[in-house]
Amino acid sequence: MALVRVISSDGAAFLVSQRLAKRSGKLKTEIETFRKSSDNSEAQPEIRIVTIRAEILRLVLQWLQQHQNDPVLPANQNEQDGRGDAEMGQSQWDRDFLAPMDLGIVMELILAANHLEVKGLLDITCKLVESKITGRTVDEIRTAFKLKSDFKGNEEEQTRLENRWCVEN
Amino acid sequence: MDLVRVTPQRPEDILPLEVWGLILDHLRSPSDLINCSQTCKGWAKVLELRKTTFLMPQVFPLLYAYLGPTTKTNEEDESEDNHDLIGFINYQEKEKQNEYAKLNTVLQMRLVSHSWKESVDTFYQDHDAINDLGFLKHVEDDEIPLRPYTFGIANVTKLESWVSKNFSPDSNPFITRCVVYEDYISPLERFTLYGGEPGAPELEELQVLQRQLRTSFKTLLESFGSQIWTIQLFFITTDSSIIELYRLVRSYLILMPNLKAIDIFGPSVELEEPGTSFKEFLRNEPMPELAQLKILFVSPVTFPISIGILSQNPTLRKLSVDTNKQEVVPLNSIRGIELPELEQLSVAPDSKVDLSQVQNLVWQNLKGLRLTVEGKQLKDVFGAVSASSCSSSLEHFILEVWNAHVHIRNDMELEQPEWHLEQLEHQLELPVEQRLEQPERQLEQPEQQLELHKLKKIELVIHIPFVLETLDFLLGCPDLQEIDLVIKISRKEYSTSNSVIQFKDCIASMQDSNIWQLLPMLKRLEIKTTVIEGVVRGGRTVFPEKTYVFTRAQSDQEVVPLNSIGDIELPELEQLSVAPVSKVDLSQVPNLVWQNLKGLLLTVEGKQLKDVFGAVSASSFSSSLEHFILVVWNSDVHIENDMELEQPELQLEELPAEQRLEHLERVWQQLEQPELQLEPPEQQLQLEQPEQQMELPKLKKFHLEISIPCELETIDFLLGCPDLQEIHLDIKISSKKVNTSNSVIQFKSCIASMQDSNIWQLLPMLKRLEIRTTEIEGVVRGGRRVFPEITYTFTRGQNGKITSS
16 A cells, blocks of 8 residues: 655654545645656655644544545635535534534644645534634634633724724715 | 754753743734744644634635625526626625625624734735736626725715714724725716706706815825725716816825725826827826835726826736727837736727737736737737737736627528628528528638647637637647636537547537647636527527536546656566556657567557557667557547447348347347437547557567457558567457448458458468457447457468468
């Protein structure tokens, strides 16, 4: 079985099958580029992902492994409305996978899924974050995301003024 | 000097994590914080709680698509919307409504924290709708460009409301940093809005309102003009003099020093005395230099205000020009103004273009060109663009054609072209008999290719019914990656024997076209055949719109590195076998490094036989090869699987009388089986004539296996192998009689009697010929039929006599 070494930003290496890695658009391109530039057809590709740390990379690979037999979604599918995929594609496993995660981790996963071009994972993570925002009050959002207001002076009041003016016009 | 061994340390080995927390608290830039959190576990832990703050600027653009209600309408609605202008506007209205529905969620997010507010505002301010000249969206999707969202200030008619808001001077009240100013109060507007109604405001009243509007807008700009990045200025006819208007715009622009994009629409007027006085005027009262300005939409381009802006801001990157119908867009030079950094030029629909100017375009680094031409021949457009100075830099070309002399066949159901579109209205008034008397017109064959070597994307939209017979004009664009065609096309089949690219008659099956071989970089081909109005037997008929999208899948399969295996030389290699499932790049075959190869087993997929023969014949081992086994998969070897359809009775009569009944019963049983339905005979394709011979002078044994039903008309390709002693053909072949008078070797129609073929004279060393015709499925009057496998073996004896078995 052909393997590829995927290395996180903090130096952790994951040895995964090329078949699995190629479920990520980014890794697929990297493997193909390596093949073209390498003289040795037997050499094992090594891909360094400088923007994703080990904990997040492990989660992405774990999700890919679970979904390795799903049809690959085109990266640009439903660009304007990714919600359809998420609603169709979210399984009980996905829900269990995301349930224990802090929203900060989920946001890191969104960026990782986007960088690695894993459309299905991008869909379910974005949908999860969206569900914590839409229809919530500002205080509820702050609680969900463990945020505190960092507005200075009358900035919050000015923002409310701007918002009101947006809606009026 | 002693060597110091440095071992990587964890942050907590240097300082307690709490102290790191205090240090990292000073970081404000999201990108710095992200980099730190990705550096090590320790810092990631310290920044854990701040993650939802500093990640939002990067996450929001991805999240935006998921916010609020769905923007997707069902397909039926979409296709209906595209049919007419009203539908299109409705579609835009829906988009707008959805955007406003999202707005509530987005505004809520702005109140969560300062960084979230910044994330939202940055997203809107960098929106494509502001930075794009129509190059990012499909040309048909933005005939009415989506204006950038202007939440907060769509126009300034409610400036009283603005004044009462009491915004603090250091805030930015424009979420999108885009303002639309409509200086619409004019005599014309008065007439349009109020007509002759009693009680309509008097002109004087309107003039007072206009003055108030201008004063209020200036007040706004004095406070917040530096916050504005995009301005859209609309001046319809005005009673102001052009000088007065110029001065007004100048006073506005001076107050917006950070403008990145200007979209200006004004009346098509010139200064009364163009020339010296105009230049002098511009020199005395120049428009401001706007350091950030990169994008300019001007309509019309001769409007003095536009010229004033252009002359002071020559570092523009993107320019969109528009004129009224009569005026010709001055493409080759805009009043002598050089724009050396111009990368995109877009000529708005309805603008006239002088093709002779295209050839003399002064912008040599142009990467994107969007052109709308009217009443021109395609070949003239292609010729002009190919001859222009930007032909070596152009990467994206959008061409819209209106009322061109592209000849039409709008009576495709009558199977005979009747008339040219330009004469359509006149023709409709004529009696049917006279219409049919119109002379047949020649189809346009764009002989002139587009010669754009760096072109990556072409969008071609033709707005009238016409017949596009060929795509051969694209052959001069070897880097082409994406083709979008929006055409009105007839369904009638025409002969396209002169075309190189297989296109017409197979629009629905372009995945099989040779375009993928001829344009090797091509990744995506979209063909939208829009509504066509054909005149069919005296009445109009509307045909449905269809969109075909073909993409080249990136193959997971590795290509066998044939020309070199890791630079390893195998000087004594005599036999090379490539496993059947492996892919082969034929272009590598001529460069094979093994010059003494005697045996080669090759499996090719999707290649033409002649290409394989050419590659092998050109290889370094062509003079040494003695044994060649070739297995062909999914090749363009053409098929005819309806060969029995024409003469089934004949075959029945040839059966002995006692077998006829049995045969009929068998056929009847087949017909009763529901899965054995009559399939329409597949489209008859041209037979492949492998013109390319194999030139392998030492070849002694040749084995050819073609794994799909094929029509092998000739084996003339063997004539270049004079030493051939043994031939083994394993083919699925029809038994239909086909005229093969062009073949040298007598082969087709006499497979069963090849002992009489001239092959034994033409290949004097030939000792054995084996032809195995394997199972083939033919469609025979209502059901599929499997033909038996037959092996014919012919040998030349010692005495030279040919025997068969």
